[in-house]
Amino acid sequence: MTEPKTGEMLHLRGNALDKGDPVALPLTQSSMFHLPGAPDGHASYGRVDNPTWAHLEHVLSHLENAPCLSFPSGMGAISAALFATVKAGSRLLILSDGYYVTRLLADRFLSNLGVSVVERPTTAFADGGFDGFDVVFLESPSNPGLDMLDLPAIAGAVREAGGITIADNTTMTPLGQRPLDLGVDVVVSSDTKAMGGHSDMLMGHVASRDTAIMERIEEWRRVSGAIPGPHEAWLLHRGLETLDVRFDRMCSSAQVLAERLATHPAVKHIRYPGLPGDPSHALAAAQTERFGFLLTITLETEAKAEQFINACPLLRPATSFGGVHSSAERRARWGDAVDPAFIRLSVGCEPVDELWQAIEASLNAL
Incomplete structure (x- = not known):
């Protein structure tokens, strides 16, 4: 796989600047553009284009090594990828245990428009093959x-059967996994999470070489x-400039914590792909x-899980993930x-040691 050059990414704008230009990306907060004569080749209207988006998408394309489009949320990106690739009579295969809002979109909206939706669990996703499916959504x-x-x-199997694949890469980012390099046709991401990293905006993107x-x-x-709003695009661009260092710290710390949590008596079950037995x-x-x-992690009871989350001073009890603040939640509360x-x-x-001390103390108090 081709790893993105994050150092080069930091200077994509700088190496194209003229003398006196601002180093930081300007925020273009305008719905109208000065447009005498024919509009071809120029910014025209805020729903169509925006200079702040344009540079953000330049950076995202560098990370994905593919053309990218930005959206106002991860679900905005997922919706665009699906509505652009299915039609009445299409067959869509999705995960039964993936992100639940993707399933809601398919079940409550796409199915009402004549799209046949089939669900399979991750661990048996390839069972039955992919013949007859127009779009296969992966996570x-x-x-x-x-x-x-x-x-x-x-x-490869979906392509051979005549379909296309869309992969949600939110949990890994382009620095952790590169689905397009692995043969996937379209990648979607909620950039609200680690890509932005500061829990202060909603954004998403779609990338494809098709x-x-x-x-x-x-x-x-x-x-x-x-x-996307131009301010949100500006915030995401700023977040991307620290993605490499944040993602490295977060993944390294997760490995340390997983190894320690695996031996704690209060933890009944743990999942982390970095553990050899996972x-x-x-x-x-x-x-x-x-x-x-x-x-x-799975603890003994719901009450103990809530106590652990709410009593730990270095865990935010919040939904979503990927921020600079560690967070935790019981996913059963969302169904x-x-x-x-x-x-x-x-x-x-x-x-990581300070974080572990807080987590261990909260577990020990159960």
Whole structure:
């Protein structure tokens, strides 16, 4: 896989500057542009284009090594990728244990428009093959279970059967896993999470090396109005400038914490792809650059899980993940088919020993 050159990314703008230009990306907060005469080749209207988006997408394209389009949320990106690739009569295959809002979109909206939706669990996703499916939506590791798919094998099989693959890479980012290099046709991401990293905006993106698909997705964005705000685009661009150092810290700390949590008596079960005994370890070692910053633990009871989360001063009890602050939540409260005491823990940028001391103290107090 081709690793993104993050040092080069930091200077994509700087190396194209003229004397006196600002080094920091300017925020273009305008819905109208000065447009005498023919509009071709110029910014025209805020729903169509924006200079702040344009540079953000330049950076995202560098990270993905593919054309990118930005969206106002991760679900905005997922919606664009799906509405641009399915139509009445299409068959869509999705994970039954992936991010639940993707399933809601498919079940409550796409199915009402004549799309046939089939669900399979991650651990048996290839069972039955892929013949007859127009679009296959992947997520690896799955959220929240952290099971993994063999992306090259599935992408190849789907292509051979005449379909296309879309992969949600939110949990890994382009620095941890590169689905397009593994044969996937389209990548989507919620950049609200680790890409932005500061829990202060909603954003998403779609990337693909298929020109026709990207043209269709751009048309969907322009016509539907599912556009990012320029300020949010500016915030994401700023977040991307520290992604490399944040992601490295978060993944390294997650490995340390997982190894320590695996031996704590209060932890009934743990999942982290970086643990040699984890069911996802072999696939993760083969197709990811890092093992990620997410881990899951299951405690004895729901009450103890809540007590652990709420009493730990270095864990924010919040949904979402990927921020500089470590956070945790019981996923059963959103309807995921998990144990009531199952906790998804997102490791942030705190010093790992200080973070472990807080986590261990909260577990010891149960």
